[in-house]
Amino acid sequence: MSQTITIDGKEIPFSEGQTIMDAAIAADIYIPHLCHNPDYTPHGSCKLCTVKVNGRNCSACTFPATEGQEIQNQSDELEKDRKRITQMLFVEGNHxxxxxxxxxxxxxxxxxxxxxxxxxxxxxxxxxxxxxxxxxxxxxxxxxxxxxxxxxxxxxxxxxxxxxxxxxxxxxxxxxxxxxxxxxxxxxxxxxxxxxxxxxxxxxxxxxxxxxxxxxxxxxxxxxxxxxxxxxxxxxxx
Amino acid sequence: MQTFIQSVIDKYAASTVRLLDILRDIQAEYQHISSPAIELLSSQLNIPRTQIISVIEFYSFLHASPTGKYDILISDSITDLMLDKENLLNYFASQLKLTVGELRSDGLVSLNNTSCTGMCDQGPAGLVNGYALTHLDRPRVDAIVKLVEQQVPVAEWPSEFFQVDDNIHQAGLLLQAPIQAGEGLKASFKRGVQKTLQEIDISGLRGRGGAGFKTAMKWRFCSEEQETERYVVCNADEGEPGTFKDRVLLNSYAHQVFEGMTICASIINAQQGFLYLRGEYLHLYQPLLDILEERRKLNLLGKNILDQQHFNFDIEIRLGCGAYICGEESALIESLEGKRGIPRNRPPYPVSQGYLNKPTVVNNVETFLATAKIAVEGGQWFADIGTEQSKGTKILSISGDCAKSGIYEYPFGTSIAQVLEDCGATDVLGIQVGGPSGTFIDISEDQRKLAFEDLATGGSFIIFNQSRNILDIVKNFTHFFAHESCGFCTPCRVGTALLKKQLDKITDGHGSAGDVVALEELCQLVKNNSHCGLGQTAANPILSTLERYPEHYQKQLKAISYEPGFDLDASLETARRLANRDDAGAHLSQVEED
Missing domain, CATH: 3.30.70.20 (Alpha-Beta Plaits)
Structure with a gap:
């Protein structure tokens, strides 16, 4: 039997060794990210892909998917924090x-x-x-x-x-x-x-x-x- | 230079894991690591020059441009500031005829600030060429200036300048009766090492660094890993401002700490241990090496320890280079590997993939101290003391406004009021429990208890009396975190810098009502989204004081809806100078008068 995680109420499969991001992408679920690119080793530094895993904030690009995780990807709180983190990147450099x-x-x-x-x-x-x-x-x-x-x-x-x-x-x-x-x-x-x-x-x-x-x-x-x-x-x- | 650098490379067997040690040695010889030195290292160690540059730029005690032959650093801890450090620093600079943060033009001396050096009970404190200076005052500064100008080698300076006292005022379970060297190991071997692990389990001992993970569980997890190469690491990177108990433990109880590490090694089956000693405690380096040598002679380290067949274990001391973040266990491991101290992504945790990706136990100095004694006395002896969730005792480093600052050991569950009474604190405003990353409590909360379930602390306990300004304290802590952020993740890197800006805006008198709201929102953002404990706690000083003393913040605000974060009129100064004008029309008021 294949293993599953749940993102925003939707049950999706994952395989051993996949991160939450890997599983989400494979299931056509977008989690905002900037430092992540599936062709390279995950880095976990921009923190845009922060999701709530069983109530705790984790970086989706580095956190391993494990059976039964309840993940929240879209919520007012997460979206607002992601916007603020993006704004941080804008004010830090000169864009x-x-x-x-x-x-x-x-x-x-x-x-x-x-x-x-x-x-x-x-x-x-x-x-x-x-x-x-x-x-x-x-x-x-x-x-x-x-x-x-x-x-x-x-x-x-x-x-x-x-x-x-x-x-x-x-x-x-x-x-x-x-x-x-x-x-x-x-x-x-x-x-x-x-x-x-x-x-x-x-x-x-x-x-x-x-x-x-x-x-x-x-x-x-x-x-x-x-x-x-x-x-x-x-x-x-x- | 080439010969010297080659000798340093040879000393560390050209191992890139020893890059920090190599750079420390070069820095000590040439007061910086020059471009030619970097090129030479790059080719001899066969690593990119960028790897070397990035390590140099990460650590506060390594420099790519020259520092003085006498490099003097003054501790910028809140406790030093309370002892009038700022005036002393300015006096020092004026006597040396230099600017703080710069190298004097003759290259002889440089003077700068540094994060808390762990001498809070004997400040104002500092470092000269890495060695701790205590009890600084004007006469001592005058004497130091004279020694510098006469170019007297630091080794020949009066020894009282480097006198570091233990100041143990209250000894409890652990401090009053240290074990004999070897006593813990003998008891453990007699009982059987796995039974000793059970005793540690029974003791209920939880990690003393602050996080409070159960020690026996950590050791068991590590011992259950498939991989057979395992490591024991003692975290002596005591960087939390206001904490100095590990310095005392390593000064006077080092045998017992090393014994705890060795007992751990026998349980998890490790061959190699490391003591990661913060660079600020360089004065302890040689004495600790001597103790390790003594233990080898006593067959307490080395091969077949105490005639146990196949139990081979030794301990190496690695020095830090000025980075608070390296107290975080995975950053510490990175640093041990000769890298920048960037906390790793977890999982995997160090117990399964730590040093060189091998299973590793990382524990605080005090934790190892306790395990050695538990090995002798058994677990119940320890578990009988303390509270349900916090067994045994906690060693506190008490500083700030009290009659007797120093080291105090208390059973968990002791009230704050009791601690304040014992150290002679009067007219108290509040206490920072657990250092800047902990909680600032008001005196009205003095019935609260020292315990993981109430007020957890790694040992820092800073007392402030009614004459102190809350915002000055918070400002010092907030600047500290911005300075020490490793910069890996966005919320902490940018967030701690923004916290500093936003708080300064308020304390400098440019804040308006919306600014406190914005500050609080930013605090939550940094706390909830940061990669590691540094960012997750960096807003604690602001959050815990905003909750308790909102009026102190409000008092600083202007009664308008918005204020720019800078001085408008002062910003026009360059333009006025260029235009050669100083009439009324060339000035702006900060806000339009109604």
Whole structure:
């Protein structure tokens, strides 16, 4: 007999070793997330995927599914907290959607729309962050980094390199690049590395590809992030 | 430099698990870890330079840019502040002719703040090149300035500057009669180690770090794991401000602590143990090494301990580098592995996948101390004391406004009033029980009890009298958490920084009615969504005082509906200077007059 968990009253199957997120995706249930990508080791840091498991808050992307769990994914409380956490990410960095090439394709923006976020709520940090345009083909705008760690994982797990790392502590956390100068041009990143294309925001961009798709015709201009994410992450959708 | 670094690498057998030790040694020699040093380490250890940089940037005591040949840090604990630390620090800076937080231009000396150094009963306290300084005052500062200017090596400074006292004022079950070295092991072997585990179970002992997990259960879970390589770790990263009892236990009861670890090893079948000692207790490092050596000579460590065939166990001491988060057990394990102290995702728990992903028991210093004595006396002896849910005694570190600060051991169930009477606290306003991550209680609650089911504490007990300002206390604690957040998860990384901003807005007099509501909402958000105990408790100082003293917050507020979080007029200063204007039109009032 297959094992099941219940998400918002709906009973869904799971197999041994799956996380709550894995099971949810397979059952076409969207749990908001930014640092999670099913192709990489779960990280559990953005906390957008916080769900209540038997009454206790857990990160769906790292918490193992076990028989009989009662999970709450959609509630006013969880949605509000997710919105606030997204707002935290917005005020921590410097995100100016209208002037960002990623607008419409940005997962941070997509999640914000999904969560009905209309303002930043919190005071801005106005962090002093740099733009690294040293590389001929790839641009890094640290203003837009949300520390999801996906470029770090992609470089290690798929590209078998170590181009990126997270350094610093607390609010001084920062993305650093593995080269003697600290600049991207001196690293061993290549244009076809997974790490160059994985960024959910506009922090890592490919040069000379900007605005090829006009604003208004981009991913999240056409579909909400829940539908896009499930279509991409649920392998059954083919 | 190359030769020195190579010798350090060799000393630690080029093991990346020892990266923290390697970096500590280089820092001690060159006052920082330079880029060439990082490059050399990267190639010799065969790890990315970013791994080294990210570790350096994580720990407060490691630096990529130079600190002074004399690196002086002053403890920023609330108890130090209550002893006029801020004026003393400024005096120190003026005498050394430098700015706090900066290296003096001649490179000789640097002066900065540091989180609580665990000397709350003998502050104001500090550290010089890692070694604890106590009882700082102006004459002592003058003397230190002179020694620095004359470049007298720290080893030659007067020993009384480094005098650290135990200050045990009340000894109970554990402190009054320590066991003889080997006594616990002998009793345990005689009884049978599994029977000793039963005794620990009977004792009802729960973890003394604060979380209170049943010790026997933790040991049993670990021993039942399939994996045969197992570890015992003693958590001596006593970072909770106001806690210093582990420092005393390691100073005067270290044999018994190591004995507890060894008994644990015999039960769970571990070969290797670690004592993770916070960097602030560097002064204890050599004495503890000496005790370990003595225990090896007594056959209490090493091979076939006390002639038990196949029982081989040894203990290594690893030093922390200034990170409160490493008191969290999974962050501590990461740190032991030479990494940044980021708490792991759980499950798996350390008992099944801990150090090097092997089953690991992590317990507090006081827990191991208790187990050694329980091995001698049996479980009932311990269980007879305390309350139904909290057996035995608890060792408190008492500081703040009282006549006799220091160490007190109490049976669980003792009232706060009793504790206050014993330490000579009068005119009390409130008490921070369990440190900043615990609960701030008002004096009207003095009939409450020390117990897991009422007021749980890892040992911190800070007393404040009526002359103290609640918001000053809360501000110190809130800044502490923002400083110590590891930054892994969004709610804690951004949330603790926002808590600091929002609280400062109110304490600086820019708050209005809505700001307290916003503050409370933020507190709940950080508490409910953070990854680990740090974030989950970081809002406690605000929440527990907002509940008890709302009027102290209200008093700070302006009677308008909204106030910007900054000084409008002051923000125009640059513009005025640029425009060379200072007329009335170049000024703004904070709010429009009605």
């Amino acid at each position: 100016f959607c209208p002037s960002c090439e990623k607008t419409g394709n940005c997962q941070l923006q997509g999640v914000a729309y999904y969560l009905d976020m209309h303002d930043n709520h919190f005071p801005h940090f106005f962090a002093n962050r740099e733009v690294d345009s040293s590389h001929p083909e790839i641009l890094i705008d640290h203003n837009r980094c949300i520390f999801c760690n996906l470029c770090v994982r992609a470089s290690q797990e798929k590209d078998h390199k170590n181009v990126f790392a997270i350094s610093g502590r607390g609010i001084n956390k920062r993305l650093i690049i593995n080269s003697i100068s600290g600049q991207l041009k001196d690293s061993d990143i290549a244009i076809d590395d997974c790490a160059a294309h994985i960024c959910p925001t506009g922090a890592i961009l490919i040069k000379r590809t900007g605005y090829q798709v006009p604003i208004g015709e981009r991913i999240y201009d056409k579909q909400k992030i829940d539908a896009v994410a499930l279509a991409k992450e649920n392998k059954d959708h083919g």
